[in-house]
Amino acid sequence: MEEDILTTLKILIIGESGVGKSSLLLRFTDDTFDPEQAATIGVDFKVKTISVDGNKAKLAIWDTAGQERFRTLTPSYYRGAQGVILVYDVTRRETFTKLDNWLNELETYCTRNDLVKMLVGNKIDKENHEMDRAEGLKFARKHSMLFIEASAKTRDGVQCAFEELVEKIIQTPGLWQSESHGRGVQLTDEDAGNGSCGGYCSLV
Amino acid sequence: MAADSDPETEVFEITDFTTASEWERFVSRIEEVLNDWKLIGNSSDRLPIEKGEYTRSTWEEKSQEINFADFKFYITHYVLVQDQQTEDVKDNVEEDAFPVAMQDLLCMNNDFPPRAHCLVRWYGLREFVVVSPGANCEAIISESKCNLLHSSVSIALANSGCQVPLFVQVQQKWRKMFAGECQGPGVRTDFEMVHLKKAPSQYNHLSGLLDIFKSKIGCCLSPLPPVNIAIRFTYVLQDWQQYSWPQQPPDFDTLLGSEVGGVEFGKLPFGACEEPISELHLATTWPNLTEGIVVDNEVYSDLDPLQAPHWSVRVRTAENPQCLLGDLLTEFLRLCSRKESTEEVLGRRLGEDEGKENADISSALSRLTEPAAAVPISKLSVSNMVHSARKHIRRHKRNDESPLSADVLNSVLLYLFPDAAVEKSPDSKNKTANTNSSGKSEQEKQSDHNIFLQLKSAPSDSLTYRLALCVCLINYSHGGLRAVAHLWQEFVLELRYRWENNYLVYGLTGGPPDLRCCLLHQKLQMLNCCIERKRARDETRKAQDGNKDRERKVSGSTNNSGSHECPTLTPAASSTTKEVSPGKSWDSWSDSEDEFFECLSDQGEAEAPQPEGEKEVNKSKAEGRLHPYNNMTLLHSAEPLYVPVTQEPAPMTEDLLEEQSEVLAKLGTSAEGTHLRARMQSACLLSDMESFKAANPGCVLEDFVRWYSPRDYVEEEEVDEKGNTVVKGSLSPRMKIPGNMWVEAWETARVVPARRQRRLFDDTKEAEKVLHFLAVQKPADLTRHLLPCIIHAAILKLKDEEVVEDIPTVRKSIQQATSQASKLFSPFNQDHKKLEDFISQLISMEIAITRARSLKAKFAVSEGEKAEDAAELENFVSSLLEEPEVVVLGAGQGPAGSIIHRLFVSAQRAALLSPLDEDFGNDRKQTGGSNKVPDFPPPAGREILLRTCVPRPAPYSKALPQRLFCVLMKEEFRLAGAFSLDTAFF
Ligand SMILES: Nc1nc2c(ncn2[C@@H]2O[C@H](COP(=O)(O)OP(=O)(O)OP(=O)(O)O)[C@@H](O)[C@H]2O)c(=O)[nH]1
């Protein structure tokens, strides 16, 4: 079983407090929705193995607390992440406007600039939307992210969000190869020129 | 044929009599390959070759293995890729036109190409095929074998109708001996070659060679059609005379002379120690002469290089000139593989011989810390730092000489810790150095910044970066491994000194460790965090001492009751938490030390401004208030809601973080694991709750949540019985869950202000951990830590140097190298070989820059010369760097030409007349005659190309191209002839 796991990917979930990060994760890993989900303290951690296009990947997912006060603590966990899920709550505009701060934070603390970002607008099952899909799409395009709307409660879009993200990471070999496989980049060009006379032939 | 006599093939023939002989198979193999490569048929439909096309266009080469019995050959096809296709001229093709190779023999557009296969140079061919012995096979030397091979290709050509010339390589490879043939309709060209070590004297000049050519053609026409002549003489200049390499290797000793103020430790040395341009080759060419116009025989020659209509130059570069930066990097990398520990290097074992006192580690530790006692805290200067260091070293190594002299050590420490030189008040030391990069553009800064990120090094003005430069230089020029170990020991000692005396470490950005930097940098930042916290505590304590008398009565009682234990996962505790079982209570995750955030006794809050007119009761109870929060009041009283003074969370370095996330991850993914994880991370929450309670007497959890997590306090408008809308607030559903951790923590939290809580971050313990970590790093470890910084510094250095010279190719390779660099230090596969390769790339850039520098010095515009000359010279130099051969505009009369001429003249004088006592510049013309020193040395090589078109073998045959290329050098005489003959009317 373990042998055919392609690689372990580190995924990060960030966003304002209460947008449903932990709920999304629980939906993804255990396919349940727990209305009794407590506010996260520090970081939480879950593992799930998924198969995308026949590639198996083990996901180590770090769920961070959105709480202002924990912010000083959580960025430490950004290190080495290959993918990040930014979550906002479609029924609370301010959770969307705060996304810029989260992106800044990512930029500052993330150790790799090629990580794959996915924007998730959560809680679409609710009625009082303050955000429409187009706004989310626009923001995602502007920052070269994947985008999806989802509901942890009804499971809409949740599986898909994680799968898309993983697929994208796997398509970006620089993101995972350097770790598990030693396929480095050739630094020097192979010396050309052989044959009896070589390419460069001068008189003296 | 030969197969009969060959014992090896006999064996083969016994096993298979039915097949053709090996030789026949070989011939048909060649034909097959020619067919596969589509080299069959008329070749005359090609475009004429443009001037210089052989150099401009690319050459294609494909190769295949073929066997003669079990003897391996390679058959290789070389062809010029022509810009234009052949279509448009197809109509004019005559059926029986000469093969294109024959036309090429006479074409004058590409004589003496700077870069080409030798067969191209000798015969002017644009396409040909060569059969040569395989890589590990012996050469074809015996005459019978040569003939056999030659006849094989001849038959293959005839059988296949291929018009591409086909050569076989015979004799030893280095001799470059080829024999070949080209066949066309009713015509044939034989390619023959003579190769001798010395030119026979009768052929050592143009007239002798013309004689050979004519006799070889054997033409009986009279008068003979004129022979076209192209001549090229090549002169080699090795002795640069007064233009000797201007860069002297820096004298490291004088750099460190004690009188000289600043030591150049911040600068990496750069440049070659020896001339990177070893030779200049001047080719003087007479491209188009006719027989009779020039005289060149045994006694006289018209061929004066100065008068040649065409000059071109190439430079030969020294192969591996010693370069300072490169050497430095190589030596540094070498340190990485040393195994010795600092103590082994510095000979701690000598100390052990002394016996007793070393048995006890704690006494060793106290000795390490001794400078704290020895040096008055108010004064921190290099001299007393060095003094204390000296004492320390002396103690351990009695008779042994210190690897670093006091002077050098002093300078290095001064460079590393410049704040020690100036006596500053402790407060001003807080400011970090921000010295350089003022004159740079935004864009440059950005790209420099990218290097830093990609390499994961450290900011270029940081202590870490400077340490890297020092270690590198110390290793290179002040004693290698031993000196590095010594410096490192002193460095760690200095850090300990600073820790013990509350001096911040200079040159580090404040705040928690920057995870984008190398680990060593993070560790130093961590130490600074510790010092900062300790200082803050000590300062408050000092202030406290002043008030002590007044406050004494209160202090005794609170000190003990304030001791409160809480679950925690500070890095310090992480190792113990690993063994914790989920069932334990809140209190079990603490260590037993009674350490407080601020070791204070009770005191009125000085820093929190208290609103006027507050009730006496509240004022006395509330503690640790920071400021009121958004004009809110507590839910159950009219008191304003205060933000409390809180403890800062523990700073973390990446290794601690790794450790912690491992611990957290190990708890598993069950609900229980999640719960436990939350609990382990709740130290900060609990501490904040306690501070909040202390600052807000009479508060409830709702109050706390309104400050701490406002979204979890839901306010809804409700209509009461009287019909009024009132705003009613309550905790969010998730906060209301019975027994959730927030509620649980709130209930556990006592009323304790931050300063009386147990420290979340044990700076003493962490500082000791950092210092221990540093102390046990071996020199090789240190080197590995610093490698990113050194590579970073080297790239910056190369960039700076390149900007001065402006060499586009180097600029490009620096960019490429930078983007590749990020892969070098991936923690998962640190590959020594890759690092070596990378460093040799950097070295080659250094060499390229040095070459540019050398050429610029040699072709510098002297005073009084015109501006356009300067521009021309500049172009000339940059072409020399990028192109294999550069035309000298105006030949011997142009600006570059006259400089080259001068270079040769002075080299000649130095060689033939010593010493040179007159200024040749003034009266060159006159003295040139009287001294009889020729301006140029004898040519190192002469190439003479003779061409004509005459009927062969009979006067009534077709007139066909004939060509002889002669090479005359000191150790080589070669005649490469191509003689065509009419095979139809023979
Ligand atoms: N209707 C609805 N409610 C949701 C959904 N997702 C989460 N919630 C609720 O939103 C609240 C917050 O969800 P959490 O998953 O705890 O939010 P979080 O982002 O992890 O919050 P922090 O841990 O504080 O950063 C909970 O009460 C959830 O039940 C959803 O898709 N639909």
Ligand SMILES: [Mg+2]
């Ligand atoms: Mg959560």
